[in-house]
Structures are given as C-alpha cells and as structure tokens.
Amino acid sequence: MHEPHRPVLLAVDDDDHVLRAVRRDLSRAYRERFRVLASGSPLEAIQLLDTLLQRGEQPALILADQRMPEMTGIAFLAEAARRFPSAKRVLLTAYADTGVAIAAINEVRLDHYLTKPWEPPQERLYPVLDELLADWESGYEPPYQGIRILGHRFAPATHRLRDLLTRHRLPFRFEEAASPDADLPVVVLPEGERLVRPSHGELVTALGLAAELSHPHYDLAIVGGGPAGLAAAVYASSEGMATLLVEAYVPGGQAGTSSRIENYLGFPSGISGVDLTGRAVTQALRFGVDVLAPVEAVALRRAGRACLLRLSDGKEVTAASVLLSTGLSYRSLDADGAGRFEGAGIYYGATTSETESCADRHVWIVGGANSAGQAALHFARNARHVTMVVRSRGLASGMSAYLVDEIEATPNITVRPYTTVVSAEGTERLERITLHDAATGAKSTEEAEYVFTFIGARPRTEWLDGMVSRDQHGFLLTGPDLGPASALPEWDLPRSPLLLETSVPGVFAAGDARANSVKRLASSVGEGAMAVAMIHRYRAES
Template identity: 65%
Template sequence: MPALYRPVVLAVDDDPQVLRAVRRDLNRAYRDRYRVLASTSPDEALRLMDELKERAEEPALFLVDQRMPGMTGVELLKESLTRFPSARRVLLTAYADTQVAIDAINAVRLDYYLVKPWEPPEERLYPVLDGLLEDWRLTHRPPYDGIQIVGQRFAPATHRLRDFLTRHQQPFRFVDAEADADPLTLPTVVLPDGTRLSRPGPAELAEVLRLSGESERQPYYDVVIVGGGPAGLAAAVYSSSEGLSTLLLDEYAPGGQAGMSSRIENYLGFPGGLSGSELTHRAVAQARRFGAALLSPVSAVSLRRAGRARAIALSDGREVIAGAVLVATGLSYRRLDAEGAAAFEGAGIYYGAAVAETSTCAGRHVWIVGGGNSAGQAALHLARHAKQVTVLVRAGSLGETMSHYLVEEIEAAENIDVCSGTGLVAVEGDGRLRRIKLRDLATGEVTVADAEFVFVFIGASPRTDWLGDAVRRDRHGFILTGPDLGPAPGLPGWDLPREPLLLETSVPGVFAAGDVRAGSMKRIAAGVGEGAMATALIHRYRAGS
C-alpha cells in the first residue's frame, strides 16, 4: 500500500487503564503501518466510525471489550458491520463471556476473541492480530493508482479479465466504458506507465505483469504437480520442503475451485472463517518459501512415459520431464442446462463465487442456483452486499444437501430467501441478462422474474480430458487409484512387482489427489490431506518400494 496510506485500528474499552495498555501494545507493533485510535465508550466509537466513513477512511480492525455500559461489545460490532463490513473484528472478553464470544462468530462475523489478560502480547496478541491484518490487507483495495481495466460492465471479455486479476490478487481499478467507446478495443488494460493493452488474453497479461511464475524452467523435476488447488498446493509445500525439486502447473490461477470460495467457515483452525483467496495466498507463499516453482497460466495437454520418467506436454508448446507426477486438476463447474444460458456467461451468469463481481452486485437482487455448501457460502457472502439474495434449490429443502451450520446462517439472514423444489429453465436478455424463467418442479408452473446476476453451483465434472487414455478412469471421468484399480497383474502396462500404492494411478509414478480422484471426499481439508499423503507415497516410489 502507498507509504502515506495508513488504515485505522480502533480499540474500544470503558476501563481507561485497560485501554491505555491496549493502545500501548497496538502502537508498539503497528504504528508504522496503521493509525491506532482508542475510545472509552461505544457512543464515541460510533461517532469515530461515522467520521471515518465521511472521510472515506477504511478501518482494518476493531478491538472491542464486551462488558461496557449502555452497549455491549457484540452490539457495537454489529453496528460496525453495517458501516465497514470488510473490517476484521476481535472481542475482548473475560473468561465467563467465552460463550457469548462464540455465539458472536456468526452474529457479527466475529473473527476472533481474546480472553483478558493478553500478556505477553508477543505470544497472545500479536500473532492473532498479525494474521487478521494480513487477511484484511489481501482483500482490501486501498487508494490505488495502478492498473485500470476499461470495459463494458456486462461484457464476458471484461469479466474474464477482472476475474483473472482478482484470482491472482492483483489490485486494479475498473472503469465502466463510455457508451460511444469502440467495442473492438474493449476491454483495454491500462498499465501504470501508460501502456495500453487491447483485449489481452490471460497469458499475455500474466507475462506483462510477471504473474506467470518461473521465467526459466528446468528440463527435469523430481515432482511435477498438475493443478493448483488445495491438493496440489499441499503437495507442493510438502515435496519442496523435503528437498524434492518441484514444479506446480495451473491452467488459470492457483487456488482451484477453493480459491473462488467467498468464505470457508469449517476449515480447521479458522473459527471466524477465511476466504479462498486468503487460503490460496498463504499456501502459494509457503510453497515458494520452500523453493517450489509455480507456473500459470499454463495447462498440461498430454502425459506419456519417457523410460522410467514421465513427460508432460504443455500448452505453450514445451515439454517437462518428471520423476513422478501428481494429477490434482480438480473439477470444473457444470454448465447451466437452461435455454439461452450459454449466451450470458460472463454477462449476468457466473460459475462459482465470481468474487470480481461482488462490488457490481451492491444493492441489487442476486440469484444463486444450487444447494451445496459452495452455494451457501456464496449466498452469505453476497448477502453482505446485495439488497436481496434468492437461492434456487431443486431439492425439497436446503438441509438435504447443505451443511447444518450454513442452513442456520441462511435462515437467520434477513435478506436471503430460499425457493426449494424450483428449477431455472430459461434466461433472456439484450446482450446482458434481464430475466429468468423458473419452474415449480411439483406443479410444472412457470414464472418469470427480473434478474441481472445469477451465480451457478450445480455440481462439477473432473478435469481429466487432457489425459486421454494415459491413465484409467471411471465412467464419470474420475481417476482410479490404488485398490480401485484391481490386482496389478490385470493392469495393462503395469511393470512393477507390487500393487499400486494408495494414490497411485494405473501408470507407475503417476499419482492423483483431491477432487479429481475417484472416491475422494470432495472437501478442502481432505484435498490438503491427500496432497500431503501423495508426497509420502512419491518418496516410497522413488525408493523403489
């Protein structure tokens, strides 16, 4: 962020002695990057918030005591939510108030609670706040004079550029093009030095902005990982940390479907939840720290044997040789089977959370198709910005397909409603989405509703077409591994005197992990576990066992 820009950290406590200690500790660690403000009353804190909003200043974090006269800390944080929804929130509590704090995690999007006293701050305060402030920094867009995208708001090509830069956590400003702008030059990317790129593709943009990763590639790696979702990133961390030369490839941007998730609330160790982009950023930084090479947007197009090694042909025309390969390409969202839907992809119909469109949805009516956890997380995220969110579910109720905690939060949200037993059958518009047709699956009755934004979460298919016949797959395209392959003597081309290892495919030395593997749990934590397990199995393969 610019050197002169210092976001606010606001501490609130009615006990002057405690507040002095809080302010002292905050200033000691953060005054070079943040402006620390303190208030002795909730009313004064609300006035400060209003002044910050008038001056277009953005608080990064609120640290609020629970027990205060006139208004509790939870009540104050609830008020702050309407003013600054993206700020991080920490509650200071006594031991007796811990249940109140746990309840507030959902009620006010509480990120953390600290039980007083917090000394020593180096052990009990700073590690917590460091993580929260870093998370806030990753998702916040400070005053910025860098990259601009000039385009038509509902043009698919514009959406793709916005989504690409958002997934790569690259700050940019979107400028809605004038009505008389030349559509043949849009979208245009304007760089800080004035350079203008007309209708650039992801590969060109990644090269210009140096987002693609390693510019020089080794001819051989101990491990090549295809796919940068949770499984692939976990494998990159573990294999590189254990001294294996590691290359991770991703055809678009690291993170996979998990990287598109607006909020992950059931991941171990993050009681306040975290976004997919935050999880991805941490994992990428960790993998690079251990020496892993990351390359994107580059996709694998084929796999072949090269003696005891394996060769992967890439979309840029080159080939990379690996001692072992991990396929972690994950899933692609299934397309909406509704009349006219293909014409509005990126122009009102979006697959996945499409975080790049969050600001566009502010104050609007948003429709979500799907009843799984990804749909529920997106509904709760978008409800913080949209005027109304409607979830369309083919099942009889959300509880049939969605985790209980998400169902409870959706039911408690005032601006989310659920239409169960309903299918979306057709869409209409004039270059951008305008209307949708809904069918009651019980009665067959069709109704029409105005709609500008539809986010689709209706299941997914494995990304395995690039493999051809190289490895065995089930009838749905998922990769078979380990015992699911059957006895080794019956495997064509299997030339080792042992059975395939647990995550090993029908080709020795080629492994699969995460959602792309047949029988996997299709959960982020499970993918991370399989990625770590794959590294151990690759060691066994390399050792000849």
C-alpha cells in the same frame, strides 16, 4: 519502479530574473512534496497545462505575473481556472497594480496576490503559500496510479480479466466504457502501457508474474493448483524435491472462488478462498516451487521410468513422478439461452470480482451444496436480496448444518425448493430467467441481472483419456479401485498400485478429481500431503 506523479507548482513570468527567483524559492520549500515547473511564456504555459490535463496530473498552485506581453496574468489565470478549477491561483504584481489585483479576486476567483519583491520569503512568501497549499491538500485526492481495466461491466472478456486480477490478489480500478468498442477491454498498467484485449498469458507476463523453468528435470510435477496440489507442492519442496506446479488458470482452484470458508481447521472466524490459497502459493514459492500459470497440461506419457508432460505453451517437461490434482469444473447451467450470458450475468462460482457490482441488487444462487451456501451468505451482506434456487426439497440434504442455520437466520435470503432455471433471456446482458417449480408445475419469469451457479462439477481429466484409467464419469481411479495390477496395461512393477497411485507407475492422483475422494477442502489438503509420502516410497523403489 513506477513513481507516482507529484502535484505541480507552476510559475509563469516573462522576466527571467524574477522567474529564476520564484522557482528557486518554491524549490527550496516544496520540492519534496511538489514538482516545480516554470515558464517564461503564458502561451507555452497553457500548452503545459493541457499536457498535465492529458496525463491526469494536477497543479496545486499557479503563480503568474500580471504584466506579460503575450497575455496578462489575469487572463492567463482565467484560462488555467477553466482547465483546473481547484488549483490555487496567485497573481504577482508591482505596487502600481494592486488595484487590478484586488479587482481580479472576484473576476477570476483569485486566491491571493503578491507584490514584488517578496523578500524575505520566510516572512512574505512561504506563510501565504503554506496556507493555500494546506487548503488545497485538504480536498485533494491523488490520481489512481495502479492497474486499470477499461471495458463493459457485462462483457465476458472484461469479466474474465477482472476475475483473473482478483484471483491474483492484485488491486485494480475498473472503469466503465461509455460506448461500444471492438478494442475493449483494455488493461492500463501503472507505467502507462496499454494492453488491448490481452490473453491471460499476455497479462500475467506483462505483470511480471510468469515463471520460468529452473530445472531441466523435476522430481515432481504437479498438475493442478487447487488445495491438493498446493499442499503437495509445499510438502515436497520443503523436503528437498525439485517441484513444478502447472495450473491452467490461477492457483487456488475452486477453493479460490469461495467467498468464505468457515469450517477449515485453524480459522475460527473464517477466511476467504482467495486469501487461504494465496497464502499457500506464497508458502510454496518460499520453498522454491516453480509455478507455471496460466498454462495447461495437454498430454502425458512415460519416457522410461520418467514421465513427460506436454504443456499448452509448447514446452515439454520431464519429471520422476507426476501428481494429478486437476480438480473439477462447474457444470454449465442447463437452461435455454444460458450460454449467451456466461460472464454477462451468469457466473460459475462466487466470482469475488463481481461482489461490488451486486451491492443493493437481487442476486440469484443456483445450487444447494456448501459452496452455494457460502456464496449466498457472502452476497447477502451487500445485496438487497438473495434467492437460492434448489432442485431438491431443501438445503439439509446437501449442505453442512452450520450453513443451513446461518441461511435460515439471514432475513434477506429466500430458498425456493423443487425449482430449476429453464431459460435465460436478455439483449447484451442477462435480464430475465424463467423458473420451473416441480412441486406445482408452474413456471414464472423473474427479473435477474446476477445468477451464480453451483450445480455440480466434472473432473478436468479429458486430456488423460487413453493414458490413465478413469471411471465412467471421468474421475481418476487409484489404488484398490483399479482392480488387479495384472490387468493394467502400463503396470510393470511387482507390487500393486499404492492407495493414491493411478494405473501408471509413478503417476498419482489427489483431491476432487480422484474417484471416491471426499469432496472437502481439508481432505484435499490431506490427500496432497499423503501423496508426497507415497511418492517418496516410489522414488525409493526406482
């Protein structure tokens, strides 16, 4: 494990006997809190200070002897002050040099001088240094030792990395780059390793989050890590089934992007989507689920009674049953120029990685369903103003009543009905949007830095074309919606498909990607659990 840097105590004296004594006394009293360094040459000590500066390390206190042939102690402490102005500076002197030391208090802002010898240290050394170090520590902020992202705030590649770490609930510090650089963004790990423009897979692997397949064959392979997939994973694995969960991005699905969920059973004060789905992932892992992410399923076929999944990383996985819980993708904003600013001012879902950036800014929300309402209330806590752009005449037709009431009671939220975004403009990032009011026919151009869109979604099922029956919109057909079993080319069982079973025996569907499902978090969780019961029945038949 990476050990954080401790602040440094540096002693400089060309007399080996004195240097050993001061290092010994400093180590005895302070080695638990500080790293004690010593040098017999002021020139070498300056190089050491430069190294500390480059590494981002901080000296708390510097002691230097006055009479050194290469450089006087006062001259050395002046050089040290230019590099580390907050470090405490102590001059070691002989009795004959006390006048010089007193003059240096003003000359190099000397904090104290000590005459040699300082025995006993308990009386003549430690009380002085204790007071100086206590004063230094009162204003000291330890250097950040966690994950850092260096990049441009409005660069799509930087946004994606910030969002990935946020969704994984990994704390990080974002540092804005001063100038354009083709090698940005860069992720700096706590151990110092630098990842230049890493892919999601490379970053997850470097952070030790990538999982390996622990079974040659699974009882259940789940494609999609949203609420339905996570619920199925927990129930199946807790009942002894070898379970694999494959997720193309970060487990949690669209629910993981929700800023606040207030109508889910058991959380009267609400809970963020990241926290809720993060708990579900932890629960699944505790029961032994193998979670592969970010990995996509790219093909599905039958192999006898088993199913074979081909993954984007080249692996092939066999499973007795498959649950398709692929969820939905937000539809792109249908406005001229919008594609240029995806991740650079236009975002899909309430990306919590941008919450801090929106403080005291004007935020635009496009859409009028529950997810849009939750996002509006979330951003209204810190944004200067939030404007909701709604195609219909108001919020009541597509949003839960409790959200409508909260929005109406929030003074810094405005709703613009009958309105759509028709164009987006800017240079390197979004700067303006043009709105069309269908009620009046008028167009207006507004300044806009942050636009979050919630305008419907499509199922992630294109990769299943030709294998599993879908409706005209791409949603997965199951149970009675499939029609007569005799008309299904892949169906070879003497019974009809079960309620959540697709046109392929042993392949089930749950959640938002299933045709005619209720697009609510609780119903997705319920379908995931119910699918496991049906999978047990299928296994008993096989």
